[in-house]
Amino acid sequence: MPKTPLITRTPLRLASAVLLTLAALNVPAAHAGEVTPVAVTVDARAALAAVPETGVGTNHAIWDSRLGADETADLLKDAGVTLLRYPGGSYSDIYHWADHSAPGGYVAPGTDFDTFMGGARRTGAQAMVTANYGTGTAEEAAAWVRYANVTKGYGVKYWEIGNENYGNGHYGSAWEADDHADKSPAEYARTVVAYADAMKAVDPTVKIGAVLTTPANWPDGLTADGDDGTWNKVVLSLAGPKIDFVILHWYPGALDKAAHVPDMIDLTRRQIAAYAGSGAERIGIAMTEFNTGSSSNGTNTQPGALAAADAYATLLANGVFTVDWWNVHNGIGAVTQVAGHTDYGDFGLLSSAACTSDGSVCEPPANTPFAPYYALRMVSGFARPGDRFVQAATDHAKVSAHAVRRADGDLAVLLINTSSDTSYPVTIGYSGFSPASGAPTVLSHTNGATDIARSTSGSATGRTLPPLSMTTIVVRPASAPAGLPGAPGQPTASNVTDTTAAISWPAASAGTRPIAKYEVYRNNGAVAEQLGETSGTSFTAGNLTPGTRYTVNVIARDSGGGVSPASSPVTFTTGTPATGSCTVRLTDQSDWGNGYVGAIDITNNGAPINGWTLHFRWPRTWQSLGSGWSAVWTQSGSEVKVVNEPGNGSLPTGASTTIGFVGNYSGPNVLPAVFTLNGTVCATR
Structure with a gap:
């Protein structure tokens, strides 16, 4: 039997993963008496996303001969796996379900679709199927839906169209099969529409997913020749009205990147809102491949497991409806010693019992759980469907x-x-x-x-x-008084300005006592900061900070002081003044995945200026100034100061000047939003 293939990844992404090493896990040993206690803060009023039914997932691949084994299904059930993805990464774009073939790849016996579904049912997991975009057709995908949901009654709800299709050579790196003459995002989007129409004609209840690039991961931000924008912009603009969810993959290459998740997901939601058209709020986000991607720091030993638990919890808390580990079984890689244990360089949850090519090192017996398996067990025991x-x-x-x-x-x-x-x-x-x-x-x-x-x-x-x-x-709570109000409904934010936002929500259901008031809280770190209260179901928050992302919850309090659970959160970002004595426009003119050329247009709307200084702050610690021109640029900490050159210091009323810079980033690139010119906050366009 051939060696089980590892997941295919772009060389550029793998190279960057090697460079992104773990911030030192080791710290000098301390005497017990010298270790200062760590303060943990938990605020039940600061609610985030609800735990979805499909939250803890993993991938199954057709080259895995143990895909259909009862032992495998039972282990996954014990881990709390609630979604299984099939037929396996890049194999999805060469796989033909009807004859269970994958030309150019290896297909293990006992891995056909019916066998997969039998294992999924034994596990108690929902299925997510990736339809063949690269070498398949819309008709083939529709026939698969008919077989799965009409003929067999499997009720497969989630269907992806292709896998990592931006890796078809359009941006230089080619690892994904794609027989289309046109490799552009526009062609992918047009074909997604055709697939969606054909598949929903068979079963209107299925949910269709389209592939996006993950913020700050190659080729996010790139625009190829002839395209009207980045992959995400083009795909969402053309296919947005036809899809139900978007697909991200994340191999961060280091074990300490969970802090990137809130911005990663927020930027994805902003792109969906900006480009996917009316009703875009219905579109969910699925992380259908995740692994630490860090063979040097531990793929199947404890450091990788801890990174997995942290990432799963962070992604689910930010509203991703499934996180799917790559892979159930994957195969041996580079063997190292990590944290006192042998790391086999295996990206699987369970041992494949594989050996190195020279036979000098072999994995433990087949289906022995690796450390990340226990991370999934821990997460599923910690956060159960329906929890918040x-x-x-x-x-x-x-x-x-x-x-x-x-x-x-x-x-x-x-x-x-x-x-x-x-x-x-x-x-x-x-x-x-x-x-x-x-x-x-x-x-x-x-x-x-x-x-x-x-x-x-x-x-x-x-x-x-x-x-x-x-x-x-x-x-357990100290007391559980009966008859408390129910949680208020989903809040919405409207009329958001630089300093105010109107927040409204459906009324909570009363308990044994009438509802006296609603309290509005902002999540500020680990603390819920009260913005105000009202007896009605709307509230205008004031004194907000320009250019700031706010996450807000509402609770109901009854006449006896009893408090409801917190509502679902609403997130919005304040802007800058609608008008002012200056206007700034920042554009990302070209991007290469970890840096970009930015242009800043400054317009003076007030009295004539002779000499100006522009200030702004990098929103994240992973951003920095590379270089700048048409002004004198300096950076101190996160603060950037830009002073005019002799030739552009004079700005008469209505005059503009343009300056430029190179910005570097190693995480989601949240652009600066607030600029001051000679101490005055400018309107940002």
Whole structure:
């Protein structure tokens, strides 16, 4: 049997992944008495996304001979996997389902669609199927829908059109099969429309997904010759009205990139809103391939597992409806020692029992769980479908925290210690929630462990986290009074300006006492900051900061002081003044994935200026100034100062000048939004 193939990735992306090494996992060992407790803050009033039914997923591939094994399905069920993707990455674009063939690739016996569906049903997972875009047709995809949902009654809801189709050579790198003469995003989008029409004609209930590039990951931001914009802009503009979700893939190449997720997802939502047309809010986001992508730092050992738990929780908290690990079985790669254990360079959840080419090293027996398997088990035990994420944070870079509020009032907190040699005591403070006295339920997994330990121990407000560990504590509320109000409905934001926003929501259902008022909170780090209150179902928030992203929840309080759960969040970004003495327009003129050429047009709308200074701030720590021209550019920390040159310092009323720069970035590129000219905030266009 041939060696199980690894996932295909663009050389450019892999090269960047190698450069993105883990910020040092090792820290100097400290005496126990010298370790300062880590402060963990959990605020139940700062609600985030609800946990979806399909949240914890993974990929199955047709070259995996154990795809249909009962043991495999049972292990995935025990891990809490609720979605399985088929037929496997780039193989999707060479796979023909009707005769179970993949010309140019290896197809293992016992991996056909019916076998896959049998395993998915045994696991209790929904299926996501990737229809063949590269070498297939809309008619072939529609026939697959008919067979799956009409003939067999499988009820497959989610259907992707192709896999990483931007990797067809249009941007230089070619790893994805594509027989279309036209490799452009416009051709992909037109074909997605044809697929969607044909597939929904068979079963109008299916959901169709289109491939996007992931913000700050190649080839995001690039525009090829002849295109009307980037891949995402073109695909969303043409196919947006026909699709139900978009597809991202993420191999960050380092183990400490969860902080990129909120901006990654927010930028994707902004693109959907800007380009997908009317009703774009219906379009979901699926992360159908995720892996740390870091063979040098641990793919199947504990550091990779901790990164997986952190990323899954962060992606789901930001509203992604599925995160799908690559892969169930993948195969042996470069063998190293990581955190005291053998790392086989295997991107799978379960061992393939493969050996190196010289036979000197072999993986453990087939289906032995690797460390990331326990990360999925931990996440599925921590965040169950129907729970709602709430804000949690820590004051230490080595410790991360996530929290969910359960329908029964319990609160679960996931704590991750990425230090390889230091146990960190943590103190947990709660807002909007009073923990019961007594020991909580505790789930824990430590470096090298072959199971998740379960106990009832310790305190709800303090715990010591072993090195390289993930721990979930489930805390009961101090009291659970009956008859509380229900959560207010989904808030919306309108008439957003630089300093104000009108927020409205459907009324909450009253409990045993009437609702007295609604309180409006803004998520500010791990703390919910109250913006105001009202007896009605709308509120105008004032004194907001220009150019700032706000996430807002509403709670209902009854006449006896009883409080409802928090509403779903609404997120909006304030602008800059509608008018002013100056106007600034920033454009990204060309982009190459980790840098771009920016042009800033400055217009003086006020009295004549002789000499000007422009200030702005980089929104994120991973952004910096490379160079600048037509002015004197300097950077201090995140602040950028731009001073006129002798030839462009005079700006009469109505006059403009243009300056340029090279901006560097290594994460989602959130463009600066607020500029001041000689101390005055400008209108931004």
